[in-house]
Amino acid sequence: MTLAIDPDLLLGEFRHRMGNDLALVVNILERQRSSLTQLTAGEALDNAVDALMALSLLYRLMDAPPPGQGAREESGSVDLGEYLTALASHVRWSYLQGLGCELTLDTDSGYLPATVARNAGLIIVELLANAAKHAFPKDSGQIVLRCAFTRSRCHCTVEDNGVGTYPNGVHGGQGLSFVRRLTDSIHGTLNVASGPQGTIVSLGIPIAAALPVASP
Numbered sequence: 001m002t003l004a005i006d007p008d009l010l011l012g013e014f015r016h017r018m019g020n021d022l023a024l025v026v027n028i029l030e031r032q033r034s035s036l037t038q039l040t041a042g043e044a045l046d047n048a049v050d051a052l053m054a055l056s057l058l059y060r061l062m063d064a065p066p067p068g069q070g071a072r073e074e075s076g077s078v079d080l081g082e083y084l085t086a087l088a089s090h091v092r093w094s095y096l097q098g099l100g101c102e103l104t105l106d107t108d109s110g111y112l113p114a115t116v117a118r119n120a121g122l123i124i125v126e127l128l129a130n131a132a133k134h135a136f137p138k139d140s141g142q143i144v145l146r147c148a149f150t151r152s153r154c155h156c157t158v159e160d161n162g163v164g165t166y167p168n169g170v171h172g173g174q175g176l177s178f179v180r181r182l183t184d185s186i187h188g189t190l191n192v193a194s195g196p197q198g199t200i201v202s203l204g205i206p207i208a209a210a211l212p213v214a215s216p
Contacts, residue, residue, distance in 0.1 A: 043133075047175070050094070050129050054121045057086045062114055078117035080154060081107040081147055087125045088145055095132035100140035103128070110149040112205070119182045120156065120205060123190075126179050127158040127201050135162025135199065154205040161198040 061078050084107050092103055112120070124145065131143045144159045176192070183190040189204040 046094070046129070046133075047126075050090070050125045051122055053090050054087060054125045055118065057090070058083065058114065058118050058121060061086070077111045078114050079109050080112050080117050080120060081109040083117055083121050084124055084145060084147055084156070087121055088128065091125065091128040091132055095129060099136070101132065101136050101143065102141075103132070103143045103145065105145050107145065107147040108149050110147075110154060112154065112207075116186050116205065119186050120154075120188075120203065123179050123182050123203055124156060124158065126175055130175055131158060131160040131162065131199065135160045135164075137163060149207070152207050154207060156203040156205070157200060159198065159200045164194045164196055164199055 058078060061083055085105060088103055088105055096103060128143065128145065135141060135143070141160060141162050144157075146155075146157045146159075148155050180190055183203065187206055189202075191202045193200045
């Protein structure tokens with residue numbers, strides 16, 4: 001059965017989503033501007049580019065319907081595993097070329113509402129980029145990104161065997177503070193274990209993540 005799609009409804013939804021995402025972009029840029037006393041201008045721009053790339057990749061994936069469906073019953077669901085794979089490719093290209101660092105993936109396929117996938121993607125790209133930039137002062141090491149689904153939750157982890165990038169725990173640093181706000185906005189959980197042998201950051205997302213997404 002082919003679903004009838006109201007073009008005006010889709011246009012209205014697109015405008016609403018674009019408005020929300022542009023507001024998020026402004027929030028991200030303001031965060032980078034305020035952090036210039038702690039970061040170099042280049043680092044702040046890197047962070048902003050990562051976030052904008054995450055939003056760009058999200059919109060590309062939203063163009064493709066889930067396998068076997070001619071149209072989406074809920075416009076804008078995204079395969080999180082595919083999204084995270086695309087984000088990992090961006091991190092490899094941006095930060096790991098020519099280095100002895102390896103980024104490997106173990107990701108399941110599973111669909112989440114676009115607003116939830118968006119915030120999860122921003123969290124993961126922040127964690128991956130932070131590990132790529134700071135975990136390996138000798139330019140050698142491994143980062144592993146995992147994503148698995150159960151009936152009630154999605155579990156994502158970013159693990160590295162570097163020097164320990166979050167010595168102050170989950171509350172340390174502006175980047176991790178932003179990650180925490182994004183996690184709260186999707187009703188998720190965030191756990192950080194960081195030490196001399198490396199770092200593991202675990203993100204839990206309720207599958208009932210059709211819950212309203214709050215502003216980060």
